[in-house]
Amino acid sequence: MTIENMFKELVGYVIQEKGSDLYLLPSGKGYRIMIISNQGLKRLKQIETDLGLRLIRYIKFCSGMDISETRRPQLSRMNYQIGGANYNCRISSVGNFLQQESMVIRFLYQICNLEIKFKDAKPIYKLIESVKETSGLILLSGRTGVGKTSTLYYAIQQLKATRLVLSIEDPVEIEDNEILQLQINTLADMNYQELLNLALRHHPEILIIGEIRDAKTAQIAVEAGMSGHLVLSTVHADSCLGVWYRMRELGIDDWALRHVLKGVGYQTMLTVNAEKKAHLKYLNRQELLDEKEFNEN
Structure with missing residues (x-):
């Protein structure tokens, strides 16, 4: 050969x-x-x-x-x-x-070559309903490689023609000509914080942040979500409720989370009949607050 x-x-x-x-x-x-x-x-x-x-x-x-x-x-x-x-x-x-x-x-x-199949359609429909919000924060969690970014891109497909969408990723994983995509470049001092501050000057209606890794990025994401932007991102957590506690670890208090979170999800990848399918558990704002209250009582 x-x-x-x-x-x-x-x-x-x-x-x-x-x-x-x-x-x-x-x-x-x-x-x-x-x-x-x-x-x-x-x-x-x-x-x-x-x-x-x-x-x-x-x-x-x-x-x-x-x-x-x-x-x-x-x-x-x-x-x-x-x-x-x-x-x-x-x-x-x-x-x-x-x-x-x-x-x-x-x-x-x-994006035209993106193919993602879901084990259950109901959670993704709930996510799609959430991204119709005009402000707030939506977070997905799950281990590396389960398709979290693909799910976020899938959820906004019907909106990107009528709303300004901007993404900041490290690195860009999916190319989409209808989205203004920025990429982290630490050698040029273009980190998440620098690009987030730049991105907000473009006044995007939907802002995709590849991953919230530190307290500063978490704070900017929350502030953006509370000031008229819809922010979509991912965090490291092992459940839907774990997303809440991960944000607490990054310095975001309960009051801010109650007001800014519009939904959280936890995604895994399963093999069903020899076919890979994404399994998403998704809680909208009220379901998340109910589950948090149930676990604390």
Whole structure:
């Protein structure tokens, strides 16, 4: 098999699995090829060092990277066409302390190629009703790779034609030409706080924040939700009610949460009849307040 066909086969598998990242990592006397998808990290195969280096050089050549540079980090992008659809890839390479080169390819799915199936339609319909609100905060939780961002994008599809939508992500996972998408770039001092302050000057009606990771981002998101913007984001929590307590840990008090939260969700990914489906539990504002009161009494 040629290197070109090997890469084409790997890309085809990643897209088939709706994978987000393809890894080429040095491992002993060879290279590990791994993929991150909705099912988590999966090891595909181990190949010999020479073959791994040839594959990396081929990808660097196709994406316009410097083939001779194997130590310093390099970033590039490339467009790949397969099955009649175009996929944008972001490529990162760097050498380790042994001067062994590694590579990660992030696959960016266009919204027209986005496919997400739900185990139960009722929760997503409740979420869609919530995003019709004109202000407030909606938060989804769940482990990495279960499709939280895909669910948020799915929920706003009917609204983006009539409302100004802006997103801030690290990195952008789904490309949508009808949304103003900003990406975190720490090297250029473009962190969540800087981009949030910039984004609010554009007066978006719907603001998508890829993830609330710290107290400052949480505070800005809450303030935006209480000042006429509808904010959608994700947090690390293990249940719907856990979202509330996670925001408390980030410094948001109960009064603010009662007033700003319009809904919370917890999403997992299940295999039903050999098909991957998202399982979303979603509580609107009143259901969340009722569950919180029940658990505290």
